[in-house]
Amino acid sequence: MSSSPDPTADTDKPILTQHRAWTSLVLTGLVIGAAFIAVYVGLQRDPEPSRLPIAVVGEQLASAARTGFADAVAVTPVTSIEDGRALVRSGEAIAVLDATSPTTLGLDYAGASGVSESGAARQLVAGLATHVGATVQEYDIVPLTSYDSRGLSAFYVVFGVTLSSFVLAQGLTAAVTKVRLRHRLYAMGGFAIAIGLVAATIAGPVYGSLTAPFPLLALSLILLSAASAFTTKALGAWLGPAGIGLAVLTLTTIGNATSGAAIGFDLLPGWAQAISAKLPPGAAVRAVNKFGYFDGSHTAAPLAILAVWFLAGLALVLLRQRTEQQRRPALPTFA
Incomplete structure (x- = not known):
């Protein structure tokens, strides 16, 4: 009875190490690790509010707030506390400030805007109250x-x-010789639906941690998965291993760090604010929070951004397949 040969015991054909193969992987790992630490830890270093949206009742108090807060706050004057509360409940302002008496400032804020943003608003108002000798309710x-x-x-x-x-x-992407392109696309599409439903079920009805209506929460997460998977697939198809590394940096590192969930959008540095809502994680965070706490206001833009990433990734994968087929028409190739 014969046994199958052990490939590891083949000494007649020794493996010749291609140093470029392992050095490129090591360098890619170092770059990704360093970028992950630099971005996440760097954003936590003494974040400062910039143009934090706060509604202020009355022109006199609004003028004093502009002087006291300077560029840290974007003051929106309103004529009544009800108007200011409406802005807070729609997510257009973090808080509304009102002088309830000569010695008391009233601050109605949205804790759902995030601990960092609402905390910054409360701290700024507390500083202003101390300066003018007032208390804060x-x-x-x-x-x-x-x-x-x-x-x-x-x-x-x-x-x-x-x-x-x-x-x-x-x-x-690594299984291009084993799985046909259309089956890879089906797998990513089916997975997006599955993970979106599973994640929405766990975070929504099971744990009660996300309050968005289940269909809208699931839709947001399905689009996020599709955007992430198809973008990664496209980058890998066109750029190879470098594309996979770029996907890690763009989506899981920079995208999540600047999403506005861990550190509020208005406390991010300028470069992070510029890209936050344009990347899939940031768009998804906005959709989930807006659907959950702010009556779904201003959710069309983040959903559209997620859909654009998904469709662009799909189009690039199909274009890569067509390009390969035109270059080698006699051989079946897969992007």
């Missing part, structure tokens, strides 16, 4: 759910969906 009129006391559930859910979708696309 605070009310959280859009509070976070009790099952998301730190407001980080959206960050973890979005990070998890993005990461799992990237891993799937990376694996399918």
